[in-house]
Amino acid sequence: MLLSFCIAMGRPNNEANFATGFCIMSADSNTFESVKAVILSAHKSTTSEEKVGFYNRWAENYDQDVAVLDYRAPSLAADCISSHFSSVREAAVVLDVACGTGLVAKHMKKLGFEHFVGVDGSEAMLGRARESGLYQDLKQCMLGEEPLPVRWGSFDVVVIVGALSAGQVPISIARHLCNATKPDGFICMTTRSNQDNLEYKAALDSELRKMEEEELWTCLEVTEVKDWERAVSEKEDGYISGVVYLYKKL
Numbered sequence: 001m002l003l004s005f006c007i008a009m010g011r012p013n014n015e016a017n018f019a020t021g022f023c024i025m026s027a028d029s030n031t032f033e034s035v036k037a038v039i040l041s042a043h044k045s046t047t048s049e050e051k052v053g054f055y056n057r058w059a060e061n062y063d064q065d066v067a068v069l070d071y072r073a074p075s076l077a078a079d080c081i082s083s084h085f086s087s088v089r090e091a092a093v094v095l096d097v098a099c100g101t102g103l104v105a106k107h108m109k110k111l112g113f114e115h116f117v118g119v120d121g122s123e124a125m126l127g128r129a130r131e132s133g134l135y136q137d138l139k140q141c142m143l144g145e146e147p148l149p150v151r152w153g154s155f156d157v158v159v160i161v162g163a164l165s166a167g168q169v170p171i172s173i174a175r176h177l178c179n180a181t182k183p184d185g186f187i188c189m190t191t192r193s194n195q196d197n198l199e200y201k202a203a204l205d206s207e208l209r210k211m212e213e214e215e216l217w218t219c220l221e222v223t224e225v226k227d228w229e230r231a232v233s234e235k236e237d238g239y240i241s242g243v244v245y246l247y248k249k250l
């Protein structure tokens with residue numbers, strides 16, 4: 001039997017009730033079907049408060065749930081940055097935008113990076129990132145509604161993983177990511193290329209190209225990945241595809 005835990009009420013509940021948006025599965029019940037139900041429940045969120053509320057409730061089980069989905073975007077982004085980064089890693093300062101629980105910093109740390117600043121809209125996600133002990137600083141910010149709360153031109157690497165998609169972080173953030181980066185620094189972004197994100201991805205591609213034409217940055221790598229993560233939508237089977245972009249600020 002699936003055991004869910006009603007976070008809002010603080011008491012166990014023997015029936016998942018995603019319609020209310022109050023219940024998120026406990027760690028010991030994270031089967032593929034339960035994780036899929038959690039993610040599909042997010043589609044009911046329309047306002048920013050509802051979207052942040054979804055991530056606040058998901059924070060506790062996020063790492064276990066995305067492991068069930070075979071979510072590899074954080075390690076793919078870290079590997080992409082690492083393969084181009086030739087300066088001293090220990091000295092580099094990394095801005096992890098929409099950092100969530102800290103999976104990107106966890107992978108980058110394994111590759112020799114040590115200094116991380118994280119930004120996210122969800123206090124509960126930031127709480128998990130704080131517990132990881134990986135970040136020197138963590139800031140709460142609703143991207144697209146508030147300015148990125150960092151000094152311009154101060155980061156060696158700026159990375160955003162798993163948050164550039166329809167209903168999450170708006171495409172306008174791309175210019176802010178570039179502004180936050182030092183000249184010659186790196187900007188790494190990921191997005192999904194499955195059916196429900198195609199329109200967003202096309203608009204993102206167009207903005208990234210436009211910024212290159214404006215000579216704000218140059219594209220170093222665009223890697224299409226077939227087995228990005230397991231599909232959760234009813235319209236797709238198996239794995240969906242995604243993309244890792246790497247730019248260098250001019």
Ligand SMILES: C[S@@+](CC[C@H](N)C(=O)[O-])C[C@H]1O[C@@H](n2cnc3c(N)ncnc32)[C@H](O)[C@@H]1O
Binds near residue numbers: 101102103144163167
């Ligand atoms: C799928 S998680 C990705 C987290 C982490 N980067 C990773 O790859 O595991 C998306 C994150 O983006 C954050 N997020 C989504 N939309 C946001 C927005 N408009 N402003 C700030 N944070 C946002 C969520 O709170 C969540 O932590």
